Amino acid sequence: MSGPRVETEYWRLLEPWLARAAGYARSILRDRHAAEDAVQQAALRGFERFADFDAARPFKGWWFAILRNCCLDALRRSRVRAAIPLDGHEPAAPVGPAPEWEALADGMERLSPEHREILRLRYFGELSYRELAEALAIPPGTVMSRLHLARHSLAEQLRKEER
């Protein structure tokens, strides 16, 4: 398979959940345009590696691992930029109450990296257990226990924030 056929096949696998991918990227980067860039970059990077993709593995989990790396790269770059403020440039103040997804992402932000990652992928990316195992490179049995503990941690965290 080569050329347009590869592109068509890749697109067929990718397209159904691009909106979820954008939401996942947004939950990490907190900016719609930065999320768009990360998804675009992941789409290209995934296509570059698509020839090596093993069709027996869940594509969505494989691709979200790429997206996660693109988001973390973008986050590092934005933190470097934020550490070098431009003269006279102040970040825009938020207008109105934050949407509920931001409160959820904030709650996840305060969890351990393991719990944060699995919850972001589960809720914002809507990955199945098999896809989570692929994206996080962990056994499926670990997904079940980690997700359960992560949910409890998040519930506790959000309860604390409500007080």
Add this chain to the structure above:
Amino acid sequence: MNPIEPAELSAYLDGELSPRRAREVESALATDPALRAEYERLAALDASWRDAARAAGFDPPVAVEEAQLTPGAWPAWALAGLVALLVIRIVPKFIGPALAGAGLHAAALAVILAWAVVRLGREADDTYPATRGGP
């Protein structure tokens, strides 16, 4: 029947248990009020988090074009390198070693010009974003 582990309650909620184990959980939920209450608490949290997370999603503009993945830039760079090599190796033979320095400058200029041509050509092509999906 093995007792229901707390993590299995999560997996049942997610539809990730085997059909047989799912039936066992259903039976346990029907007869154990404490387990039922825990399940309902989990289910309510899960539903509210799923709704909140879905609101973050949007259709991003994404382009996956063969041309982007094998950019036309590298043959142009190869051409620029060839021009530079010719200028460095051949020009001094015709115009004398004294002008070799000028040859080097010309080579640098050739590379810059080639880069500018490639750049302008890509902008004119404007293959990105040939979008699928959109805000």
